[in-house]
Amino acid sequence: MVEQVVGPGVYCVYSTGPSSNSYILAGKKIALIDSGLKENTPNLLNSLKGLGLEPGQVSAVFHTHGHCDHFGGDSLFPDAEVWMHVHDGSLVNARDQDFSAGRYFQGAFFPHVNRYYVESEPLPLRPFNLRLLFSPGHTQGSVCFFEPEKRLLFSGDTLFADAVGRWDLPSGSLVDLQASLRKIRALDFDALLPGHGPLRREPRERQKQAIDERLAELG
Template sequence: MNQEDLIIKSSTLGFVGTNCYFVAKKSASVPVQGIVIDPAYDGKKIYEDLKAEGCVVDLVLLTHAHFDHIGGACELCELSGAPLYCHALEKRLCEDTEANLSADYGLPCQVQPDRFLEDGEVIRQDGLEIQVLSTPGHTEGSCCYYLPKEQVLFSGDTLFAQSVGRTDLPTGSTEKLMQSIREKLLVLPEETRVYPGHMDTTTIGYEKRVNPFF
């Protein structure tokens, strides 16, 4: 398969402008069954918009547990019946409203993942194979999701177009972030299409050439 074999729907949600993704394998069948990554805000709207487009949510993945990535998770999971997965090292931010920054905005938010993921784990869902890449730095439990057959990466707040994630928030580390990017992301094929948590898409090859942080 290649990138053209995927359906990737993107919506930018919340006042921080977080990218929420729906990912599915292209199929002639209806409804289209797939995965939501980082339901940032208003889970009901995410659910209803996807339903109106003939899409069913079977799984919800978090790249990390900052408030602007989890705000719609509980409602989306409740409406869809989909389980919620997150990296095991992100447990504190899932539970601590100060650490996940939601308390700072008067919108305390917690999530209770149905399963905690480990580095290198492969998720098989709806015909997709997704590798869990542990990428600590933005937060201790940040991770990216890589589809090797399609050469697609969902990078959360680890890697952006011509930038990288900030590291001055709870559990962040600049040293770990740069190590994660060097050892886990820049080794991927240059054609890999990167779908970040904020701003525009990019590719690994382009970032290796122009990103000022490398």
Template sequence: MNIKRFELGLLGTNCYLLEMGQKILVVDPGGDADVLVQYFNEHRLSPIAILLTHAHFDHIGAVEDIRTKYDIPVYMHSSEKDWLTDSSLNGSKLFGVGEIFSHKPAEHFLDEGSITIESFNFSVLYTPGHSPGSISFWLEGEKVLIAGDTLFKGSIGRTDLPFGNHNQLISNIKEKILSLPDDTLVFPGHGPSTTVGEEKEGNPFLN
């Protein structure tokens, strides 16, 4: 599997493309749909689904454009099932960046456990705290965790936004992420990648 990262949207949110053959899973398309479409066209790739680590505005900005153009479903956690269609929940109204980013709810809701989408196999970890529906995607065969805004290099997701829970976030990081192999690559929602081992040793929020 090839994993490609783009920094998209108003806050430079990391969007990850999971490529296998000519098929693509799109994780957190935060904006700039034209950038993604150009990449798909240039490499003759076919998106088959959109995965959301959570539904804050900076992670969903291009959802509707990509979903509509390629007629593909959106997968997310049910705890945020209303966030795509409610600007007061996804934060776009709070931050004054537009009333709404998407007009339709997700097609599928993910629970913790293994999932298969065509030839893609991975695990969903339920890691709320930054937001109530935050999930992380564990690609065991690649030793990669796509962590959204749960864990960053040397930091953690903010919990001062509505519905955040600091104690819950720390607990989930320690129990579900730091229990993964130390050499697991952690791909966060913003900023550079890190490893589980690095964060165990040096993250000031976890020690």
């Protein structure tokens, strides 16, 4: 199932089973934020075709982190740039099964990460103004993407509609996760677009309240 998120050009491919959500950004170029589990590939392909897009048109996949339920769909895009934080990306390139949860999702596809993020540099995806936010905690190399003009936050597995991501997996850290949530709380967004589960569309003050509730639960 694919849904237009906010305005033209931003679409959510909802996850099936344990796969992550995937987001299609159709601007001057076509890019994805995460690509889901390998088993979700037919769903992703159908969603692209439903929008009149071919996999060969996808020029980049921007990953929120290096777990294989977020990158298996990269198998559809052998010529695309594959972006990730250097911490997670170097482990994915080493095919680290423990880090990437590859053992849990058997037969995982591993892409070759060929672009590493630089925090101060905007991502090349006009007309979107995607700003990168390093948000360690779920993994050390987790990132979020903030679009200040459309007031969107793509939060990966750092923050979900009603929960936060796990911090007990390799390189995870509760202290880092709490600090990342406080960074996210300072952003003005009306749509939270997480790595799993439903979107959360509410005014920014309610988004901040929800993060306060999550921080209070973490203690």
